[in-house]
Amino acid sequence: MSFPQDFWWGVATSSYQIEGAVREDGRGESIWDRFSHTHGKVWNGDNGDIACDHYHRYPEDIRLMQFLGINAYRFSVAWPRILPYGKGQINSKGLDFYDRLVDCLLEADIRPCLTLYHWDLPQALQDLGGWANRDIIGWFCDYADIVSRRLGDRVGWYATFNELEVIAYRGHLQGLHAPGIQDAKIAYQVAHHLLLSHSQAVPILRENAPHASIGIVLNQNYVEAADESHEEEAILEDAIKNRWFMDPILKGEYPSEAVEHLGTILSGIDLTEAKQVAVPLDFFGLNYYMRTVMGQHPSQKLPMTQMEWEVYPDGLYYLLLRLKDYQAPPIIITENGAAYPDPPPIDGVVEDPQRVAYLEKHLDALHRAIEAGVDVRGYFVWSLLDNFEWRFGYSRRFGIFYVDFQTLQRIPKRSAYFYRDFIEKNA
Numbered sequence: 001m002s003f004p005q006d007f008w009w010g011v012a013t014s015s016y017q018i019e020g021a022v023r024e025d026g027r028g029e030s031i032w033d034r035f036s037h038t039h040g041k042v043w044n045g046d047n048g049d050i051a052c053d054h055y056h057r058y059p060e061d062i063r064l065m066q067f068l069g070i071n072a073y074r075f076s077v078a079w080p081r082i083l084p085y086g087k088g089q090i091n092s093k094g095l096d097f098y099d100r101l102v103d104c105l106l107e108a109d110i111r112p113c114l115t116l117y118h119w120d121l122p123q124a125l126q127d128l129g130g131w132a133n134r135d136i137i138g139w140f141c142d143y144a145d146i147v148s149r150r151l152g153d154r155v156g157w158y159a160t161f162n163e164l165e166v167i168a169y170r171g172h173l174q175g176l177h178a179p180g181i182q183d184a185k186i187a188y189q190v191a192h193h194l195l196l197s198h199s200q201a202v203p204i205l206r207e208n209a210p211h212a213s214i215g216i217v218l219n220q221n222y223v224e225a226a227d228e229s230h231e232e233e234a235i236l237e238d239a240i241k242n243r244w245f246m247d248p249i250l251k252g253e254y255p256s257e258a259v260e261h262l263g264t265i266l267s268g269i270d271l272t273e274a275k276q277v278a279v280p281l282d283f284f285g286l287n288y289y290m291r292t293v294m295g296q297h298p299s300q301k302l303p304m305t306q307m308e309w310e311v312y313p314d315g316l317y318y319l320l321l322r323l324k325d326y327q328a329p330p331i332i333i334t335e336n337g338a339a340y341p342d343p344p345p346i347d348g349v350v351e352d353p354q355r356v357a358y359l360e361k362h363l364d365a366l367h368r369a370i371e372a373g374v375d376v377r378g379y380f381v382w383s384l385l386d387n388f389e390w391r392f393g394y395s396r397r398f399g400i401f402y403v404d405f406q407t408l409q410r411i412p413k414r415s416a417y418f419y420r421d422f423i424e425k426n427a
């Protein structure tokens with residue numbers, strides 16, 4: 001396979017899932033600290049207090065990246081490290097950490113790719129209503145300003161948000177993620193404020209980092225109907241899950257099918273504000289994991305990962321073709337990967353043939369999309385390390401490096417060797 005010149009090969013992580021050190025150097029409490037320490041919210045009572053201890057072990061982790069031969073690393077900044085109470089007093093030690101991380105990456109010739117918000121909101125802001133409070137647009141813009149002032153063009157890539165859909169629905173409709181709210185009206189208000197926060201932070205990032213690429217990361221499932229009788233259902237599911245976020249960002253409007261369906265749930269939201277959301281972006285980040293088939297009989301399902309997510313590489317191909325129709329800016333696959341119950345390491349390696357097959361097939365689908373004319377500029381595996389997988393705690397391993405959570409030792413999986421060789425052959 002041949003990939004475009006200067007293709008970005010990377011791995012992705014996020015702050016709460018790997019950093020640990022939750023009470024160190026002045027970090028404030030996040031909604032995930034609160035949520036994971038609330039009985040019954042996370043599998044086995046797991047939490048991110050220590051996680052992979054990346055806060056202390058980042059030099060070692062950057063050496064793992066060098067072993068892979070990647071040229072980009074996507075990480076997120078923990079807002080409560082920078083502003084322990086979400087706004088007001090700045091914690092310089094928090095900024096210092098990301099400063100060291102960025103310098104260390106640059107020394108290793110790895111591009112730092114920074115996501116401002118990957119779900120760890122300062123608890124103090126949640127206490128003021130969090131994303132449901134419209135004032136958060138200003139709080140987020142101030143935070144974006146502080147981070148990008150400090151790091152500026154040393155970071156050449158900023159994403160405002162990771163996965164608006166998960167923040168809004170998993171956190172505020174189903175309550176399965178922090179802050180654990182179950183309220184449809186709030187969920188759509190949150191979605192609206194997230195979109196506005198994104199669009200208002202972009203000009204700030206541009207000013208502080210004039211040479212950086214600025215964009216956002218959205219997750220999408222490829223949605224299909226099992227048969228004709230489920231067509232309408234599939235269109236609606238796609239409109240709610242994918243287009244509710246993509247359409248404002250790329251077209252400046254909410255999808256009308258979903259607006260009609262949601263009806264009074266949306267009352268109080270000025271939907272015409274979607275026009276302001278479609279600010280020009282330098283990239284569109286797509287996280288892809290699975291297909292959703294409406295009306296599907298269990299026997300029709302293709303193989304599934306341990307998350308019970310259906311493995312469907314063609315879905316990536318189809319979603320990329322649609323983004324081309326949307327005239328999206330250059331696309332980066334900002335996450336793709338799989339959890340499987342890995343066996344313990346033997347002789348210093350973990351054999352994970354299913355993950356290798358998953359990555360291989362998705363890279364093939366990606367390559368086909370590029371051949372079909374889709375402008376894809378990079379691919380990031382989720383994830384570098386096994387880590388805190390939100391409500392599943394440490395029971396779902398997504399890493400291409402295995403983490404022994406007793407000793408915190410990192411051990412390569414076969415997929416790490418696969419990815420290294422793939423990059424070497426195709427770069």
Ligand code: FCB
Nearest residue numbers: 014162163219382389398
């Ligand atoms: C995505 C998240 C990421 C990780 C993967 C498995 O939805 O962005 O943090 O949990 O799923």
